[in-house]
Amino acid sequence: MSLKEKEDVRIAISEKRITEAGLRMTGARRQLIEILSESERPLSIEDLSQRSQGKFDLVTIYRNLEVFRELGIVEVILLENGKTLFELTGEHDHSHHIVCRNCLKTERIDFCMGGELERYASSRGYSNLSHTIEVFGECPDCESKG
Numbered sequence: 001m002s003l004k005e006k007e008d009v010r011i012a013i014s015e016k017r018i019t020e021a022g023l024r025m026t027g028a029r030r031q032l033i034e035i036l037s038e039s040e041r042p043l044s045i046e047d048l049s050q051r052s053q054g055k056f057d058l059v060t061i062y063r064n065l066e067v068f069r070e071l072g073i074v075e076v077i078l079l080e081n082g083k084t085l086f087e088l089t090g091e092h093d094h095s096h097h098i099v100c101r102n103c104l105k106t107e108r109i110d111f112c113m114g115g116e117l118e119r120y121a122s123s124r125g126y127s128n129l130s131h132t133i134e135v136f137g138e139c140p141d142c143e144s145k146g
């Protein structure tokens with residue numbers, strides 16, 4: 001599949017989830033999903049606003065991202081500074097990331113080691129478990145720039 005075809009598939013999957021939830025695929029939703037799918041890295045709300053040429057205000061973007069998150073269309077990456085980035089969910093329902101704290105370059109880690117943590121929480125009597133794990137560091141590009 002070409003990159004463009006892959007994008008189309010991701011947009012179609014997202015659309016299916018939205019309509020199956022009884023919601024409408026509005027112009028704003030479609031455009032936000034397109035921007036996310038074309039992006040080479042996870043985006044902040046401000047990035048999305050910029051890339052939509054200011055067509056949507058931050059509240060509209062935020063609300064739609066919340067819908068996307070609830071439907072499993074996007075994943076949220078919480079950065080060390082408390083900011084959040086958004087990316088379309090990959091083949092797996094959730095993934096972890098390596099984030100460069102200098103340039104914010106992000107790599108997906110397509111395996112999950114959260115099971116053991118959740119088993120521990122479960123043994124402590126906790127239910128309805130979830131987890132977020134991100135790894136932060138300096139990427140090779142940033143390190144070579146010194």
Ligand SMILES: [Zn+2]
Binds near residue numbers: 103105141
């Ligand atoms: Zn970097």
Ligand SMILES: [Zn+2]
Binds near residue numbers: 131
């Ligand atoms: Zn996990």
